[in-house]
Amino acid sequence: MKHLIYSVILLTFLGCTNCGDAPQSITPMNSQMIPFMADSISVDGELKDFELKITSENLEKGLDIVKVSLTGKKAMTPPKITLKWQIPSIDIAKFWNPNLGVDKVTYYSNNVKTSATRYAPVLSYMNMNDENRMTVAVGDALNKLELGSYLKEEDANFHYYLVLFDEEYPAIKNYETEILVDRRKQNFAQTLTGVTDWWAKQENYKPAETPQEALRPMYSTWYSYHQSLDVDELLEECRESKKMGMEAIIVDDGWQTMDDKRxxxxxxxWKPDRIPNMKGFVDQVHDLDMKFLLWYSVPFIGKNAENYPRFKGKYLYYWDSQGAWVLDPRYPKVREFIIGIYEDAMADWGLDGFKLDFMAFFKPGKDTELTAEDGRDYASVYHAVDRLMTDIMARLKEKNPEILIEFRQPYIGPLMRKYGNMLRAADCPNMATINRVRTTDTRLLGGSSAIHADMLMWHPDDEVEHAALQILNIMFSVPQISVRLNEIPQEHKDMIAFxxxxxxxxxxxxxxxxxxxxKPDELYPVLIAQNTEKAVIGLYGNDIIVSDGFENLQAFDIINARNKTQIVILNNQDLGTYQLQVLDCMGELVYEKSIQLKKGAVAIDVPASGLVKLTK
Structure with missing residues (x-):
């Protein structure tokens, strides 16, 4: 038995490249000048009859690939192994990972557990200026792993670890993955875009194309109606939402059962018990020139469902609090059942898309036997999920190449982009700041996928400026509205429409x-999107905007997503003359004039939740 705390010398023997004549340890920032070497990694674990090989390759200054391979003489259950390395805590002030937490400053512990349907294996550290100091990403976004780091008080170093095969894993003969290590000094968002592109280029990770309809505002029934759905009321909501610029309705949970206990x-x-004439309902929505998406909880068969006896012996585990079993996708009959449900619904009712929910529940139970036998054609649950979701997307696209598929956090990783084209923030009802953080976090790894906000809701008696904050905080994602449009005040309607x-x-x-x-540590107080002609700036906490990078733009807008009524533009040079328009949260013009954006500070009065438009 080969018990190992691998030394750097042994790793070099196993094939380290770029290692030089002697083991080296990296130090960040100076480390940008030297490659991240395989011999800076140690390994804990018992290899048993496997051989471990770790090599590294320098792609450019500050950017390296570490290749990890595990090889056995025959197919065996792989051992749990932990790769470890460390970097000094120098010029590091905050961190980012795709987890749902909003604390991005307490970096004592920074970790994420990932699989095909849960988060993405990437961690990032940055300095006070949001510049990347160390970003680490793992190529294996399919199998369960843990990537983390912690600050050790005794040496003020960040100690990284990558845990492979922590849970029981099917027998294998070979395993390979890569680790991307990026220490280039650039904005952390640019670094994460590079990670996203790196994943997208991998075999079997190609993202689905995003139809233009996925980038349209939508109406959702969840917060406004929950499971108490009524067709006539929903058609009225569709008529109102269409007037306000929304192009689709997502009919959420409740249509498939008369049970309303959540x-x-x-x-x-999956019979339309609450909406018996589903085809007629869909047709009426289409007559309004709107798309129709329908919610499904992919893994669940309830204990009282007619289908429950049909799949006995083909469940992963039972969710006691919700009274539902989780299907085992390793059975071809299970996969075919799930795919057939969606194919039939699309054919029979004319659906334009699906909200596929609870994907993260596809995981082994404590008694799951990880073998491909007794009717199972996969040993790994995660590999079977990949097959299931790949087949769902392929077969639905055969019938409708523009099919819309929505997933929500935490199942928003690089593999989920292959199966769907709409990635939504996790539930955060009436919590504007959290919605801003979650949509921003999702967008940082979302690439070309359509990033959607969690459905927006607020109390109908709230002041219109306060209600507007729900929308203004998610302006850099696709809006989904979920208030009863026929029951809110007219000024709320005007605000939404504007x-x-x-x-x-x-x-x-x-x-x-x-x-x-x-500033992720401050929950993104400023968000900016710009092309060659225009910039849109969302101002959520700061009073001051620095106009760097705007000098060649024809226009820039400032969204005042605050209750404060003044903003300051700080110019490092004279930008010239602009036409200024200031609007309130309902789109009413407050005032307009010509304004000089001279070098220095220029103050502009703007209403709470209002808009500043500057055009050369």
Whole structure:
């Protein structure tokens, strides 16, 4: 038995490249001048009859690839192994990872557990200026792993670790993955874009194309109706939302059962019990020139569902609090059942897309046997999920190449982009700041996928300026509205119509322009999207905007997503004369004039939740 705490010398023997004549340890920032070497990694674990090989390759100054391979003489259960390395805590002030936490400063512990349907394996550290200091990403976004780091008080170093095969894993003969190590001094968002592009180029990770319809504001029934759906009321909501610039309705949970207790004990037969004439409902929505998406909880069969006995012995585990079983996708019959449900629904009812929910529940249970036998054609649950979702997307696209598929956090990683084209922030009802953070975090790894906000809701008696903050905080993602439009005050309707119309007019800049979020440690108080002609700046906490990079633009807008009524533009040079328009949160013109953006500070009065438009 080969027990190892691998030394740098042994790793060099196993094939380290770029190692030189003697082991070296990296130091960040000076480390930009030297490659990240395989011999800076140690390994804990018992290899048993496997051989471990770690090599490294320098791609350019500050950018390296570490290749990890595990090889056995025959197929065996792989051992748990932990790769470790460390860097000094020099000029590091904050961190980023794709987890749902909003604390991006307490870097004592920074870790993420990932799989095909849960988060993405990447960690990033940066300095006070949001410049990347160390970003680490793992190529294996399919299998379960843990990537983390912690600050050790005794040496003030960040100690990184990558844990492979922590849970029981099917027998294998070979395993390979890569680790991307980026220490280039650039904005952290630019670094994460590079990580996203790196994943997208890998075999079997190619993202799905994003139809233009995925980039349209939508109405969602979840917060406004929950499971108490009524067709006539929803059609009225569609008529109102269409007037306000929304182009689709997402009919959420509740259509498939008369049970309204918020659990899933009766889910899994997927008959439109609450909406018997689903085809007629869809047709009426189409007559309004709107798309129709329908919600499904992919893994669940409720204990009271007619289909429950049909799949006995083909479940991963039971979710007691919700009264539902989780299907095992390693059985071809299970996969075919799930795919057939969506194919039939699209064919019979004319659906334009699906909201596929609870993907993260596809994971082994404590008693799951990880073998490909007894009717299972996969040993790994995660590999079977990959097959299931790949087949779903392929077969639905055969019938509709523009099919819309939505996933939400935490299943928003690089593999999920292959199966769907809409990635949504996790639930945060009436929490504008959290919605801003989650949409921004999702967008940082979202690439060309359509990034959607969690559905927006607020109390109908709230002041219109306060209600507007729900929309203004998610302007750099696709809006989903979920208030009862026929029950809110007229000024709320005017506010929604104005901002949705503004979003539609500026979609190219907001969703396809260069996106720069500022200060993740402060929950992104400034967000900027810009192309060659225009910039849109979301101001959420700061009073001052620095106009660097705007000198060649024809226009820039400032969204005042605050209750404060003045902003200051700080110019490092004379930008010349602009036409200024200031609007309130309902789109009413407050005042307009010509203004000189001279070098120095220029103050502009603007209403709470208002808009400043500057045009050369």
């Amino acid at each position: 659990g899933y004990a009766f889910t899994g037969d 901002w949705v119309d503004y979003w539609n007019e500026n979609q190219e800049v907001l969703m396809k322009g260069d996106f720069t979020p500022h």
